[in-house]
Amino acid sequence: MAPATLLLARLAVACALALGAMAQLSPTFYDASCPSLQAIVRAGMAAAVQQEPRMGASILRLFFHDCFVQGCDASVLLDDSPTLTGEKNAGPNANSLRGFEVIDSIKSQVEAACPGTVSCADILALAARDGVNLLSGPTWAVQLGRRDTRTASQSAANSNLPSPSSSAAALVSAFASKGLDSRDLVALSGAHTIGAARCATFRSRVYNDTNISAGFAAKRRQICQAQAGASDGNLAPLDAMSSVRFDNGYFRNLVAQFGLLHSDQELFGAGGGAVDSITAQYARNGAAFSRDFVTAVLKMGSIGPLTGSSGEIRANCRKPN
Ligand code: HEM
Ligand SMILES: *[C@@H]1O[C@H](CO)[C@@H](O)[C@H](O)[C@H]1NC(C)=O
Ligand SMILES: *[C@@H]1O[C@H](CO)[C@@H](O)[C@H](O)[C@H]1NC(C)=O
Numbered sequence: 114m115a116p117a118t119l120l121l122a123r124l125a126v127a128c129a130l131a132l133g134a135m136a137q138l139s140p141t142f143y144d145a146s147c148p149s150l151q152a153i154v155r156a157g158m159a160a161a162v163q164q165e166p167r168m169g170a171s172i173l174r175l176f177f178h179d180c181f182v183q184g185c186d187a188s189v190l191l192d193d194s195p196t197l198t199g200e201k202n203a204g205p206n207a208n209s210l211r212g213f214e215v216i217d218s219i220k221s222q223v224e225a226a227c228p229g230t231v232s233c234a235d236i237l238a239l240a241a242r243d244g245v246n247l248l249s250g251p252t253w254a255v256q257l258g259r260r261d262t263r264t265a266s267q268s269a270a271n272s273n274l275p276s277p278s279s280s281a282a283a284l285v286s287a288f289a290s291k292g293l294d295s296r297d298l299v300a301l302s303g304a305h306t307i308g309a310a311r312c313a314t315f316r317s318r319v320y321n322d323t324n325i326s327a328g329f330a331a332k333r334r335q336i337c338q339a340q341a342g343a344s345d346g347n348l349a350p351l352d353a354m355s356s357v358r359f360d361n362g363y364f365r366n367l368v369a370q371f372g373l374l375h376s377d378q379e380l381f382g383a384g385g386g387a388v389d390s391i392t393a394q395y396a397r398n399g400a401a402f403s404r405d406f407v408t409a410v411l412k413m414g415s416i417g418p419l420t421g422s423s424g425e426i427r428a429n430c431r432k433p434n
Contacts, residue, residue: 137420138256143235147227154236157219158243161212166357169244170308171212176241177304177413178206179234181291182270184417186262187233189270190216190430197433203270208346209311213431216240220430233430234259238414245410248307250359253407256414260424263433277314281379281388291416297409299380299391303402305351306363310373312337313345318375324382326370329353333373349373361403364396 143150161168179189182200189206190213191199200206216237223231235257246252275287288298318325319333338344350356351373352363363377372378381392395402425434 138258138415138418140254140256142257143227143231147223147230149226150223150231151239153222153226154219154239155243157215157222158240158247161215162244162247166248167308168212168215169248169359170304170356171210172215172237172244173241173304174308175210175212175216176237177301178210178270178274179237180413180416181273183262183264183266184419185234185238185259185414186417186419186424187237187259187427187430188262188265190233190237191262191265191433192431194432197265198267199265200267200270203267203274205274205276206270216430224428229426229428231426232259232261232424233427234261234418236430241410245307245359248357248359250307251403251407253411256411258420259418260420261427261430261433262419262424275376277310277374277376278317279376279379281383284376284379285388291413293409293412295387296391296405297412299388299395300402300405300409301413302377302380303361303363303395303406305374305377306361307352307356307359309348309350309356311345312347312349313341315349315373315375316341318373318378322375322378324370324378325372329371351377361395361399364392364402367392368396 158169158172175189176185179185179187182188189200189210191197193199193202201210216233219240220233220236223236238255238257238259242253242255273287275284279287284298285295288294293301315333316337316339319330319337320339333349336344336347336349352366353371353373354362354366366372367377367381370378370382372381380388382389428434
């Protein structure tokens with residue numbers, strides 16, 4: 114084949130692979146079997162976010178940590194048991210993930226309306242969408258039809274979830290291994306426009322990085338001691354401007370060297386050409402961020418779903434049936 118033809122053939126294969134998973138999922142999957150599903154999830158998230166706005170962020174993060182480990186199969190929701198080692202105690206998750214009770218409560222209402230019908234993985238995908246939208250972010254039609262895994266992988270949680278000390282190159286490669294490109298990486302990182310991080314995750318950034326606004330670093334050091342210990346759990350907003358508003362403030366912070374995590378700041382100013390220019394674009398243009406976030410979160414939601422007769426519809430999101 115001529116090089117151009119070969120390139121087109123490769124592109125066709127890549128598109129088919131990317132669309133393959135999405136093709137099996139559908140926004141109308143439960144329209145007949147559970148017509149009240151979306152209203153139940155929305156009301157559950159509205160109540161949770163009203164009580165504590167940060168919960169919108171916490172649920173979005175749960176969805177990310179689900180999808181990056183074995184695909185979006187609700188593996189992250191499984192508790193440890195004598196016969197199963199879950200992911201909740203993996204390094205990136207322990208003392209950090211939150212919102213499990215919110216998913217439990219929504220699941221029990223969905224079970225009451227439509228017993229044995231809706232997967233925990235799909236409830237999480239819907240709840241994440243509603244959390245973003247309730248904090249003034251975009252909305253989108255969630256692809257549905259995922260089923261729940263009977264297994265979890267603590268080791269995959271430790272190796273697949275990127276660390277806050279990651280370089281830009283490491284972030285690009287962690288996302289590439291999930292079929293997500295640099296634009297997806299930067300857009301999805303914009304999730305850090307909401308929510309908070311613990312001192313333990315930003316200590317080295319505010320004490321040892323040089324490319325950080327001096328005033329900002331000094332302020333964060335006030336709540337985060339240099340030595341590990343009592344202040345480890347102290348929280349700071351990931352977006353100092355508006356941590357309960359899903360806007361492009363995260364990117365405006367990055368261009369001003371106000372990134373809270375080392376990995377955040379790696380998306381601007383580290384000399385990583387492509388990611389730098391995407392970050393700068395989103396800092397200027399909130400609509401572009403919003404549009405690309407939707408594209409990227411749909412791609413993330415289509416990572417390795419169990420469909421058809423694979424997996425199961427869990428009765429309780431914390432344990433296999
Ligand atoms: C690019 C690589 C990423 C790294 C290294 C990273 C790392 C982190 C860390 C260290 C925290 C703070 C956790 C704590 O202190 O307990 C955090 C919080 C958070 N992350 Fe990420 N993250 C990344 C990407 C993402 C993505 C793709 C999403 C969702 C699409 C996301 C959503 C969130 C949210 C919403 C929070 C705040 C959670 C809360 O307040 O409960 N992150 N992330
Ligand atoms: C900062 O770097 C020094 C020298 O590498 C190291 O000893 C220290 O533990 C680091 N401090 C933090 C808070 O990461
Ligand atoms: C910031 O500085 C740290 C060391 O101080 C370096 O490792 C990192 O690559 C720099 N990042 C950016 C975004 O310039």
